[in-house]
Amino acid sequence: MRRATVTRFGPAADVVEVGDYSPGALEAGEVAVRMTAASINPSDLVTIAGAYPSRTPLPLVPGFEGVGRVIETGPGVDIVSIGDRVVPIGSSGAWQQVKTTAARWCFRVLPELTDEQAALSYINPLTAFRMVEDFVNPRGVPTVAVNAAGSAIAGMVARLLHQRGVPPVALVRGAVDRESTSGPEWAAVLDTRKPDWEQELVHVTDGGPEVAFDAIGGEDGTRLVSTLRHGGSLVHYGLLSGRPLPATLRQQRPDVQIHFYRLRDWVHSAGYVDLQDGLDTAGRLVLDGTAVSRLRQTFPLEEVHAALCAAQERGGQGKVLLLP
Ligand SMILES: NC(=O)c1ccc[n+]([C@@H]2O[C@H](COP(=O)([O-])OP(=O)(O)OC[C@H]3O[C@@H](n4cnc5c(N)ncnc54)[C@H](OP(=O)(O)O)[C@@H]3O)[C@@H](O)[C@H]2O)c1
Known part of the structure; x- marks a missing residue:
């Protein structure tokens, strides 16, 4: 599997590297999500730059927003099932092929949303x-x-x-x-x-x-x-x-x-039902155009440097997505 990692803080285009990894065995309550699209947001860039060192252990797999499908569930998981399309939130790690995370942080995506829309339907819309x-x-x-x-x-x-x-x-x-x-x-x-x-x-x-x-x-x-x-x-x-x-x-x-x-303060204080409700509302606002993001360009994960440069160009040209 391939993923982006950061081992030292600095400008994202200088410090983000793509390399191999093996997702470990799932623990109780965990799921494996095969990520299909992930956004590059200012919050990713400032975290990579080292704005929050006390809550950002290194190495870091960046990416606070993205969408994927559940491909495996660990013991005791009943909130989501294999095959569900979900937005895994509450932690970074969207810039990798398989994100291992707690099932209680995975939320189903409205079926009408494309993957590109879903990957931009959480942070800014909500x-x-x-x-x-x-x-x-x-x-x-x-x-x-x-x-x-x-x-x-x-x-x-x-x-x-x-x-x-x-x-x-x-x-x-x-x-x-x-x-x-x-x-x-x-x-x-x-x-x-x-x-x-x-x-x-x-x-x-x-x-x-x-x-x-x-x-x-x-x-x-x-x-x-x-x-x-x-x-x-x-x-x-x-x-x-x-x-x-x-x-x-x-x-x-x-x-x-x-x-x-x-947003993270609200997210970490809300329960699962309120979070799913909030994400559904945000998804509907994307679908009706209210919370739609202009998409500038998509890049494969291997081209993360080009993606990061595009994301930081001035002029409001729209969002950049990685397709892991
Ligand atoms: N608090 C939260 O929970 C939360 C949640 C979501 C977003 N945010 C924040 O909202 C902000 C915007 O996010 P986004 O995803 O919408 O950004 P975005 O679409 O990537 O756009 C960035 C915009 O910021 C402008 N800009 C960048 N640096 C600037 C500066 N020093 N002075 C004035 N304008 C500047 C750019 O202007 P030009 O067009 O002139 O280049 C561009 O229009 C970010 O700071 C993000 O962290 C916060």
Whole structure:
């Protein structure tokens, strides 16, 4: 069998290697899943870079999202059966031909989803859905801004909000006429390279957004907080800049709420039925186009370096999949 591994932290294209391995015998409660498609997400890249060393033992088999079929079940497994198409979650390891994992972390996939859709139907769709449920819906019809708006998840958040009558303002670094932010789901598109984008955002939202989604952190996230209207909320869910929000931010804006959102916290606190329900909801949102990801390219596992380079190119061209 072949799999990708990381034995030292660093830039993914430098440290990911493909090699042979033999999946061991299954223990009680475990299944073997023959992976057929796996995504490359920013969360994979930052983990490989060493952002969470205390919870990332090496060697690491990367890949937090992917789909495959159960080919073997260990003693005591009754949640899934051989032949089931599942998304194994709760751990990395999607970038390999056979993932051995606990059956209770395997969830059936809607039959209508293709493997390519299923491999992109968990992390971003479920996060977008949960964040909108938790932070926007309780506020009725707030004004919303979303940075890194060309990202896959930002598009999902925008389409969910548009369906609720709340098209958000898109913040992008660079050209405002890109395809990913040209749809009716966006109320306006602002370029954060312009020095006065904060004033523009306050203007177009008639006093500042009530809710702002930040996937960047660092200076971009800090400037976004400065635009929030009194009583507003920042939902910080990504670290694309590689820099955290400053610890002093709450003192600077004591009148706003700052939430740190991680899907994994919800996933590790939810039960099996709620997780299956969440994944089914996410799958339906993929099928109806709300949480669909643009697919840029697929690569065999052996070409993981080319895949990683493609995944890190700028310009919002869509997602890259590995086909193990
Ligand atoms: N908290 C959670 O549970 C959770 C769950 C899902 C996703 N996320 C986070 O959501 C973010 C987006 O994920 P994705 O899969 O949607 O990404 P993606 O589709 O791969 O897109 C990445 C986007 O980020 C932009 N970008 C990258 N670095 C940037 C920077 N320093 N400043 C501004 N923009 C930058 C790129 O802009 P260009 O187009 O200009 O290159 C591109 O549009 C990631 O940080 C990810 O970790 C978090």
